[in-house]
Amino acid sequence: MSRTEGRNLRVILYEGPGSTPLDDGDRYQVLSSLLDNGFEVTRPVAGQEVAPPDDAPVLVLGLLDGEPLVAEDHEVHFRDLAQVNALDAAREVRKATGARTLDAWKPWFPVIDFDRCTNCMQCLTFCLFDVYGVDTEQKITVQNQDNCKTDCPACSRVCPEVAILFPKYAKGPINGDEVRDQDIQREAMKVDISTLLGGDLYGSLRTRQSEARKRFSTERDESKALLERKRCLGKLKKELDIPDEVLMTLPSADDIEERAARARTKLAKRQARSQTVKDARPAPSEAEWGI
Amino acid sequence: MKILYCNCTYAKVVPKDVKQDVLRQLSDSGRAFDAVADLCDMSARKDPALKKIADGGCTKIVACYPRAVKWLFHAAGTPLPDEGIDVLNMRVDSAEHVVKELLV
Known part of the structure; x- marks a missing residue:
């Protein structure tokens, strides 16, 4: 799972x-310990609203005289707090019901602000971990949250519209704080990948790779190559706030080339489809033109 | 008016003293509420419980930045209604301010 x-x-x-x-x-102690351990807790009060039940397994905790009445179509378990510890009971029922057990993951993934997003696909092109995709309407979407590298906000730094949020990021506006004019103007925010890497990204990578091969074959100087890699990684880390752990897992140049080729094919297909739709659309009638 | 409290369990971006103070006062208030460990986690899982919350009419959501909350629900496929949702921000506001807005 x-x-x-x-x-x-x-x-x-x-x-x-x-x-x-x-x-x-x-x-308060019961609430706090359950929430800190990843459980969802509802406190119902007569005459007041809470979220209605869904198909999640339910555990009823309280100082119970008997079992309270509940809907019959739900899997409900009861534990008396006079006899059990709340957290122990919740863990036991979680195991018994096959409910989700949490590892200590930090839910870190990009969230798109569609009030700002222009569907430019820069994030899709930039992310090397296939976090982004397009939906059936060719609209950018976050499709593989699991692939996102914890604490890496790099794609939000290259978004020209400041439309990508990481709610658990420390600083605004990436954390969801309001976007102000100065945020859009700020150089650190409006990083252009092409500029950062000196022109066309993939062209630049190809040139760099080819030059590196030539240099490597003539000089065979591994220390120079490592220094160059270190310099580039340092630049990425500084400009885009990419954590070391993420830099260590970056794909190889060949992987990037392969991915770029896939992205180009996808884009070409998308453009071809879009053209087909335009071609298939009948020409407007005179009435439609208002003639 | 329903209340949803997010404990932001998996990160330390909401000041702990604010979270605890708000939860304690909510717990003592005699009000009904739903409390979740982490809205980001629920959004990532597209948890159906979010739909119940989004569809449930007027709600006060105690969490973080309103823009983040809005798009977390949207990302889960359950956009919040345009009206009737009030997001209180524990990342920037004091517990006193949040509780005052929450329990009016």
Whole structure:
């Protein structure tokens, strides 16, 4: 199961009829420990609204005199807090129901602000880890969140519209804070990959690779090559705030070439499809032209 | 008016004292609420529970930046309605301010 699959156990903290209300301190402790361990908790109160049940497994916790009435079409488990520890009970029921067990993952992935996005596909072209894709309407989408490298906000730094958020990033506007004029103007934000790498990205990589091969074959100087790589990686790290761990996992030049070829093919197909749709569309009638 | 509290469990971007203070006062308030470990995590999983929240009418969401919350729901395929949603930001506002807005 991937990190983004499965259902969480929903815990209902029950204090209604047929139970004894918890002390304020106890209630807070239960809530806090459950949330800190990845559980979702609902505290229902008579006459007030909470989210309706869905198909997630449910655990009812409380100082229960008996089992409260619940809908019969849901998988519901009951545990009495007079007899069990809330967190232990939640873990036990989670295991029994096959609900999602969390590793300590940080949900790190790009979120697109479609009020700003112009569908320029720069993020799709830039990301080397196939996080982005296009949907059936040829609109940019985040399709492989799992592939995103934790703490790497690089794609948001190359987005010319400041349309990519990482809600867990420290600074605005990447963290979702309002986008101000100065953010768009700010040089650090408006990084142009082509400029960064000196012109056409893939052309530049090809030239660099070819030059490196020539140089390598004549000089055989591995230390120079390593210095060059270190220099380039340092530049990427500084300009785009890419963590070291991500730089260490960057694909090889051959992988990048292969990916670029795939991206070019995809783009060509997309353009061809778009042209076909335009060609297939009947010419406007005189009435449509208002003649 | 429903209440949804996000604990932002998997990152340390929301000040811990603000989170704890808001949760404690919400817990003591006698109000019904839903609390989730992490909205980002739910968005990544396209958790159906988000749809129940998004479709459920007027809601106060206690989390982080409103722009982030809006597009997290959208990313999960359950966009929030244009009206009736009030997002309170624990990343920048004090617990006192959040609780005042939340429990009015």
